[in-house]
Amino acid sequence: MKRTSLYKKHTDIGAKMVDFAGFSMPVIYTSIKEEHLAVRQSAGLFDVSHMGEFRISGKDARSLVQWLSSNDADKLSPGEIQYSCLPNSKGGIVDDLLVYCIDPEHFMLVVNASNIEKDFDWIEHQRILKEFDAELVNLSDETDLLALQGPKAEKILQELCEEDLSVVENYHFINASIKGFGELMISRTGYTGAGGFEIYLKPAQTVELWNVLLEKGKSDGLIPAGLAARDTLRLEMGYCLYGNDIDETTNPLEAGLGWITKLDSEFVGKDVLLAQKESGLKSRLVGFELKDKGIPRKDYPVFDADENEIGRVTSGTQSPSLSKPIGLAYVDRKFRKKGTEIFIGVRKKKLKAVVCGLPFV
Amino acid sequence: MNFPEDIKYSSDHEWARVEEDLIVIGITDHAQRELGDIVFVEIDQLDEEVEQGDVFGTIEAVKTVSDLFMPIKGTIVEFNEGLEDSPEKINEDPYGEGWIVKLKPDNIKDLEELMDASVYKEEIGA
Numbered sequence: 457m458k459r460t461s462l463y464k465k466h467t468d469i470g471a472k473m474v475d476f477a478g479f480s481m482p483v484i485y486t487s488i489k490e491e492h493l494a495v496r497q498s499a500g501l502f503d504v505s506h507m508g509e510f511r512i513s514g515k516d517a518r519s520l521v522q523w524l525s526s527n528d529a530d531k532l533s534p535g536e537i538q539y540s541c542l543p544n545s546k547g548g549i550v551d552d553l554l555v556y557c558i559d560p561e562h563f564m565l566v567v568n569a570s571n572i573e574k575d576f577d578w579i580e581h582q583r584i585l586k587e588f589d590a591e592l593v594n595l596s597d598e599t600d601l602l603a604l605q606g607p608k609a610e611k612i613l614q615e616l617c618e619e620d621l622s623v624v625e626n627y628h629f630i631n632a633s634i635k636g637f638g639e640l641m642i643s644r645t646g647y648t649g650a651g652g653f654e655i656y657l658k659p660a661q662t663v664e665l666w667n668v669l670l671e672k673g674k675s676d677g678l679i680p681a682g683l684a685a686r687d688t689l690r691l692e693m694g695y696c697l698y699g700n701d702i703d704e705t706t707n708p709l710e711a712g713l714g715w716i717t718k719l720d721s722e723f724v725g726k727d728v729l730l731a732q733k734e735s736g737l738k739s740r741l742v743g744f745e746l747k748d749k750g751i752p753r754k755d756y757p758v759f760d761a762d763e764n765e766i767g768r769v770t771s772g773t774q775s776p777s778l779s780k781p782i783g784l785a786y787v788d789r790k791f792r793k794k795g796t797e798i799f800i801g802v803r804k805k806k807l808k809a810v811v812c813g814l815p816f817v
Numbered sequence: 818m819n820f821p822e823d824i825k826y827s828s829d830h831e832w833a834r835v836e837e838d839l840i841v842i843g844i845t846d847h848a849q850r851e852l853g854d855i856v857f858v859e860i861d862q863l864d865e866e867v868e869q870g871d872v873f874g875t876i877e878a879v880k881t882v883s884d885l886f887m888p889i890k891g892t893i894v895e896f897n898e899g900l901e902d903s904p905e906k907i908n909e910d911p912y913g914e915g916w917i918v919k920l921k922p923d924n925i926k927d928l929e930e931l932m933d934a935s936v937y938k939e940e941i942g943a
Contacts, residue, residue, distance in 0.1 A: 472850065487908065488854040488879045684853060684880050751856060751877045774856040774879050781856075803875070 460505035461600055461662040471682060477570035479506040482682040491685035492776040495650045496817075498677030499606035501669055502686055504654075505662065508572035509599040510565040510579065514590035517561045520583055525555060526708055526726075528718040532557035537627040537643055540716050541708050542567075542575060547728040548704040549711070551575050552696060554645060556629060564595075568698045572596055582724060600662040602655045604669060605681075605689075609652030612673040613642070621653070636668070637661055647686060649693035649815060688773050691782065694743050694814030700754055701741060701770040701784050709733055710786065711741045712814075739767060740792040743814045745782050746772075746800060748807035752783035757801040766791055769800060777817045787811070818846045818943055821912055825928050826937035829870075829886035832912065833928060836919070839895075840928070842888060843916040844876065844907060847941050852878040855907045858885075858900050858917060866892045869927065873918070876907070885917065889927040895919040 458479045466473065471482035482503065485491060494500045512520055522529040527540035536557050542550040551571040556564040567575045572594070579592050604613055614621050618633045621642075629643035634655075641656040657665060670678060687697070696702045696711055708717045709729060719730055746752055752772030760766050772783030783800070791798055794813050799806040820826070824834040830848035834841045849855065860874040867873045867887045874885040897916050900906060907915035922928070932940065 472853070483880070484853050489905075688879060749857060749859070751879075751882065753882065774854075774877075776854075776879070 458506070460503055461659040462503045462505070462666055465663055465666060466503065469680065471680070474683070476683060477506055477568070479569060481506060482680070483684045484682045485680050488682075488684045488688060489776045491679060491681040492688050494677055494679045495606045495648050495681055495685060495689055496777055497607070499604065499608040499612060499652070499673055500648075500679060500681030500685065501666065501673070502603040502605065502681050503662075503666070504603050504686075505600040505659075506569035507601050508567040508569055508575065508594070508596040509601075509656070510567065510576065511593045511595055512563045512565065512579075512590055513561055513593075514588075515561060516588040516590045517563055520579075520586075520588040520590045521555060521563050521565075522721060523586060523588070523723055524579060524582055525553070526713070526717040526723055527555070528721045529555060529557075529563075530721065534559045535628055535630065537629060537645060538716070539627070541702075541713060542578065543708065543723060543725040543729065544704055545725045545728065547707050547725055547732055549698070549702045549706055549708055550578050550704065552698055552702060552713075556643070570699060598658065600657050600659050602657070602662065602665060602669070603646050603648075603652065604655065604673075605646045605648040605652035606650045606678075608673065608676040608678065612669065612676055612678055613653055615672055616668065617642075634665070637665060647695060648689040649695070649817070650689065688776050691771055691773050691784070692775050692777055692815060692817045694784065694816065696741070697771060706786075707732060707737065710737050710739050737789060739786045740789050741770065741784055741786050742792050742811045743782065743784055743816060744798060744800075744809045744811050745780055745816070746807055746809045748809075750800070750802040750805070750807045751781050752785075752800050752802070752809070758785050758787055759799040759801060759806055760791065761797060761799070763799075763806070766798065775816060782816050783809075818850065819912070820846065820934040820938055820943070822934050824912065824934070825888070825931035826934065827886065827888035827931055828940065829888070831886060831888045833888050833931060834912075835925070835928070838921070840889065840891065840920045840922050840925070841916050842918050842920055843911055844885070845937070846911050847943065849908050849911045849915070852876065852881060852883060854879045855904045857904045858907070860885075860893065860896045860918060863893050863896055866890070866923070887920075888931055889920070889922055890924070891920040891922040893918045894921050
């Protein structure tokens with residue numbers, strides 16, 4: 457199993473480690489609730505070095521990114537970032553990702569750890585097939601990633617940083633000078649909905665920056681946060697998790713990703729998506745709150761009041777912010793409206809739930 | 818992790834402690850740590866006789882759900898109602914306030930089949 461640069465740090469401070477996408481990753485340090493609430497109320501620091509980073513460069517870099525991704529990469533200016541999908545040719549999703557525009561001939565793609573090899577092969581396949589004049593390089597092994605998230609993230613990072621971070625807008629990045637670390641790429645992005653930054657760096661620097669940030673942020677309540685809190689935080693925001701809510705078989709329009717699926721640009725599988733849209737989409741990913749006592753989990757069935765199966769749960773948890781059970785489920789479109797009563801099959805019981813708007817918090 | 822010497826342990830990670838003529842049952846420190854933040858506990862068979870090894874309830878944590886397995890045969894006579902409002906007691910104090918049920922054992926000698934702390938520790942590699 458692979459380890460990030462911080463493996464020893466995590467185990468030294470007593471993190472519970474799990475196998476995630478081939479990496480031994482910290483899932484919980486103290487408690488999910490404590491870590492989750494720290495991120496919502498002050499700040500949390502995540503080691504997300506398992507994530508994959510690719511560089512695409514060359515004359516056709518932008519056209520390749522445009523062809524691969526569902527969002528409109530032509531709109532990206534240097535310093536901007538887009539959330540996007542890599543659609544497959546059958547109307548499903550190869551991966552979801554962030555696209556960083558470094559300049560018109562250089563892009564960085566940040567992909568899910570579980571999909572690094574698959575994505576690399578897919579992009580290479582498309583690049584060769586369509587004869588794009590661009591080069592794809594996998595930087596994942598030489599790139600670490602720390603996510604400093606929460607309302608206090610900016611204050612903590614600013615103390616180490618010469619540039620004014622307040623001018624860095626959402627989904628933008630800068631190369632900032634961090635005291636003692638030289639120039640690092642910092643973006644105002646994250647998977648928590650709590651605001652904050654993601655910091656890309658070389659593995660040799662990671663332990664030191666981790667220590668410095670935790671030391672600087674201590675008085676503001678910064679603590680390390682694990683993958684479990686990352687999951688509850690993203691679920692409260694209704695963000696999709698690849699492998700749960702989206703995969704090779706799910707349609708981005710049904711997943712509620714229409715806002716990053718620009719059907720007026722040309723990309724892989726667009727014609728299939730257009731045809732599906734015209735013939736009528738069948739299901740829709742919705743948020744729901746469980747009213748009865750229970751916790752929804754992936755793959756639990758969803759029923760209507762007459763006990764007809766109308767869908768399946770893709771993610772579920774107890775929301776640490778709301779202290780309520782919440783989840784995401786694909787349901788028959790008839791049941792997608794806010795306030796609709798649905799039932800979740802939890803073992804032998806059918807528990808009452810209600811469709812609600814996203815985000816949950 | 819903490820494994821008191823005065824209680825018995827099952828391979829399903831429950832513990833059992835004699836309290837007068839009843840047996841108090843909970844989950845071990847190891848089990849609560851594996852589950853993470855516990856959100857609630859549901860007991861299916863209050864006032865019913867349960868065979869050893871049978872499922873007598875479920876324990877829901879934020880990340881996962883797990884069945885509860887009866888370490889010895891008997892009748893469940895009490896559920897820890899304090900867990901209704903504070904299920905996190907199982908994480909915080911698994912052998913104390915986090916106890917789950919009290920059981921009237923069929924035969925108290927069945928307890929002898931369970932493990933001592935040292936054997937259990939070895940089993941989980943602690």
